[in-house]
Amino acid sequence: MNIIETPVQLAQQAERQLPSAEHREVVFDVSALTVSYGDKPALKNVSLEVYRNFVTAFIGPSGCGKSTFIRCFNRMNDLIPSAAVEGRILYHGEDLYGAHVDPVEVRRRIGMVFQKPNPFPKSIHANVAFGPRVLGMTNDLDGRVERALQQAALWDEVEDRLDESALSLSGGQQQRLCIARCLAVEPDVLLMDEPASALDPISTTRIEDLMHELKRDYTIVIVTHNMQQAARIADMTAFFSVEVDEGQRSGLLVEYAATPTIFTKPADKRTEDYVTGRFG
């Protein structure tokens, strides 16, 4: 028996019971999306669909634009003045970048967990309660905080110290707190930008188990540079790569398919080289 399993083996083993193609509900419909910072393109001409209650993973080498891409879904790129987004993202049929869309409303429905755990320098309770408070969801706040922490599998570890600083938690606990913080506002989608890359293996496993649980209620989009992780948890996987054009590096989508397909019989040579470890 192999102790270290390859992404390919993991992708074959993982159980996946997913709706067939005709029963898939599209949450995000991305077409011809191009993102640039100033006059430097970061990501060119990406089109794909993200399905409801799926875990969708974006993999690829550094600089391929996968983090830039995930930040388009909750309009976090709006915070960078030089960022410009072209093309279209439909969210349940509505244009995310439409003229009358308020990015604040978008972010209420589409939560985000960041690469480095970023708890607020406040108590554990105040961290989870922040979202509901700013959105005016203050009915039964304590119950809401408890449910969110339970969903994030953190409640048992913190229930008798909710008033302690969130900064006293371990890195893995902090990241689960950040997940709980998102869940407290009952989002539709969870975006995760390399959520486990700053964590130890045990914490990583816990986060991955958590994603399996959360998939039932949420649509999850995750960026990861860990291929084993993508193979273990993702239903669909998109492989991004870097292209050098006239001296400028930019990211592009190479291949998007069901995870077993990406890892066992990719259609593109570049995908195959990457998932088998020959490149990147």
Add this chain to the structure above:
Amino acid sequence: MSIAAANVPLQSGRKRGVWRGRIFVALLVLSLLVGFVALGTLFFDVLSKGVAYVDPVLLTNSPSSDPAVAGARPALLATLYLGILLILFTVPIGVGTAIYLEEYANRDRWYNRLLELNIQNLAAVPSIVYGILGLAFLVRGLGLGRVLLAGALILTLLVLPTVIIAAREAIRAVPSSIREGAYALGATQWQVVWRQVLPAAIPGIATGSILALARAIGETAPLILIGALTFISFNPTAMGPFTALPVQIYNWTKLPDPEFKALAAAAIIVLLIMVLLLNAGAIWLRNRYQKRW
């Protein structure tokens, strides 16, 4: 091979390098001593002359031509009032400016960059210039007269750049990941600033404000210029004539009677204690609320 290595003496033959290091340290100690000895001499001089005069009479009596009963109560009170008004004026304006510059201003715009440059420059303008401005604009132009409020406003202008710079540093020290986390939960910019950035920056802002206050409390020149150099034997009001502690000290040192010079020394001790307390408060605040991210 290991034997060969062991035969190499560990003592360095590079005596010159060693001496350079020692000379460098000696120079560092010397520069420390220059400041330390000068300040120490002043401090002990003041202490030896004035400590006997630090008594209830100094704190509770009004100035008088008889040194035995002369006190600095009106000046002391005026300095306290000036301090309170200064905080009331400086903190909201200074923090507001800092929030605008850090959180809202687009740094690519030329007018925002010009604003930043000017604030840096204003922090270096001599205090007497603020005094002249105050005299021309507040006392005469607006017709406020030579009153305590005018003094407080001039000191506000004087320390505002310092407070803005300190508050900006404190706001900038709040990691952007905190802002991103709050935005990602659907908070508006107002909520992000008011509920996350500002609370996290308060220790730094408080420290900077107190240090600015400590500087303003010792200021003399601009106050003399707007006419705080008068004989005041009654408690000050915001809209009345006033004198401040450093001005009172200056006043007493000019009198020929050596007992007044001792009184001046005693008032210096009182002023030093006030400034020391303010600085201690700033350090306490900093340690008490120091954040780790």
